[in-house]
């Protein structure tokens with residue numbers, strides 16, 4: 602089962618301006634080959650299909666618990682995409698309809714991913730930076746534990762490559778923060794899969810890291826996560842389950858030599874996270890439409906009745 606918490610895994614700063622092309626670039630980290638939809642899909646189906654779960658508990662629990670984190674990454678990147686497309690936090694114009702004869706959305710015809718506006722109202726979709734659909738061919742679930750873990754190690758290193766390239770294209774703080782947080786967490790996942798493979802095969806795969814060979818201390822947005830020790834933590838994302846991952850992540854294992862030193866630790870549950878920014882209505886794009894004032898009044902009454 603999954604439980605849902607109404608927060609983002611990390612606090613994102615509001616964008617300085619609306620930049621739908623930056624939002625399109627960030628889509629690569631959502632629906633690209635190595636995006637969050639891919640890591641989620643791989644670990645989720647591998648965990649569903651895992652053979653001998655009881656006998657291979659620490660390895661099953663590793664894939665199962667990271668699945669939950671990846672679902673939160675999908676949520677984080679999706680919020681980042683929509684925030685960049687929509688611009689700074691504001692109270693919005695809650696009016697309905699209005700005069701659309703003066704082409705209020707003329708600028709949108711020149712954005713790279715026009716469909717993100719035309720079809721999704723400036724929100725996120727499971728597509729890459731060129732609006733090509735994410736697809737199920739990006740899921741690998743062989744049933745062979747070593748092949749699956751090795752695939753996951755490759756996937757996290759490939760994701761790091763894409764995150765670094767997208768990071769190099771973004772100047773806005775929102776997109777850079779998404780990349781900074783995901784680079785730290787992706788390093789944890791690559792490291793965790795390497796340690797799992799080392800337990801099974803004896804090969805010290807963690808010596809491959811970091812791949813690509815640029816340490817996290819070169820990325821300003823990674824610093825606060827390194828200082829708080831995020832690079833040394835794996836979460837269970839569960840009140841009681843998946844604790845067995847401490848046999849792989851822990852057990853005297855240390856942070857990578859290029860990161861701040863310390864022992865690896867498993868944390869029960871999830872990080873504190875940050876707020877979800879409001880996406881306010883855009884009357885000329887017919888969101889949320891119907892009769893906004895009336896809907897807000899109805900919602901307020903329902904909210905009060907529920908307390």
Ligand code: MN
Nearest residue numbers: 637640671674
């Ligand atoms: Mn991820």
Ligand code: MN
Nearest residue numbers: 640786787790
């Ligand atoms: Mn990951």
